[in-house]
Amino acid sequence: MRKKKLGLEEVATSYPAPESPDESAKTGGVNLSRRKLISRVGLGATLLAIGGQAYAFVRSLVPNVLYEDPKRFKVGTLDQFAEGARFIEDKRVFIFREKNTLxxxxxxxTHLGCTVKMQRLNQPKRVNASGREIDxxxxxxxxxxxxxYYGDGTNYSGPAPRPLDHFKLEVAPEDGQLVVDTSEIVNQDFRLTV
Ligand code: FES
Known part of the structure; x- marks a missing residue:
């Protein structure tokens, strides 16, 4: 009898006891949540892949544009330009004012594009630049x-092959600012009268 009881106990420990209805419902709930989670992760990955491909397609339609500095720009109002020279560093131009002309x-x-430095002379110097006498x-x-380069931009020493460019100047009618137009190279004699 005792032996038989032991046998039953052995059988009882060999097989897991059936889950109660509550436990079964719990397990089923966990499996359901896991399935939902997996399907949502899958959906998210699919949407991400589609989004990535759509972005790549749209991006391929937009050319790689190099935005250059505008060739025409404002440098300030006339009262900001006193008699003499002023260097606009970020635009790499010198503006000269002599009374009412600029x-x-x-x-x-003009050799390889470095930025030239302006040197003020202790006293005016008469030179022959491009066949003209200038002080x-x-x-x-x-x-x-x-x-x-001489003061008018004429090259006279070193490897520079030609004079510095002179750019057209004008006054913007809307706000009175001085406008430099680097797309228009003008003669060395060009003067804007204001
Ligand atoms: S870049 Fe000015 S001399 Fe060469």
Missing amino acids: HCISATC EQVEFACPCHGSK
């Missing part, structure tokens, strides 16, 4: 390979 000379060296107050020198 002109603009590029600071870009210059300043000169330009390039720090890269030593090119030198």
Whole structure:
């Protein structure tokens, strides 16, 4: 009898006891949640993949554009330009004012494009630039390979192949600001009268 009882106990420990209805419902709930979670993760991954492909497609329609500095820009109102020279560093131009006239000379060296430096002379110097006699107050020198330019931009020493550019100047009618137009290279004699 005792032995038989032991046998029953062995049988009872060999097989798991059936789950109660409550436990079964609990387990079923867990499986359902897991299935939902997996299907949602799958859906999310699919949507992400579709979104990525759509972005790549739209991006391929937009060309890689290089935005350059505008060639025409404002540099300030006339009262900001006193007699003499002023360097607009970020635009690499010099603006000169002589009484009621203004002109603009590029600071870009015509050799390889370095920015030239302006040097003020202690006293005016008479030079023959491009066949004309001028009394210059300043000169330009390039720090890269030593090119030198007279005050009117004419190159006279070093590897620079030609004079510095002169750009057109005008006054914007809407706000009275001085406008430099680097798309228009003008003669060295160009002067804006204001
Ligand atoms: S870049 Fe000015 S001299 Fe070469």
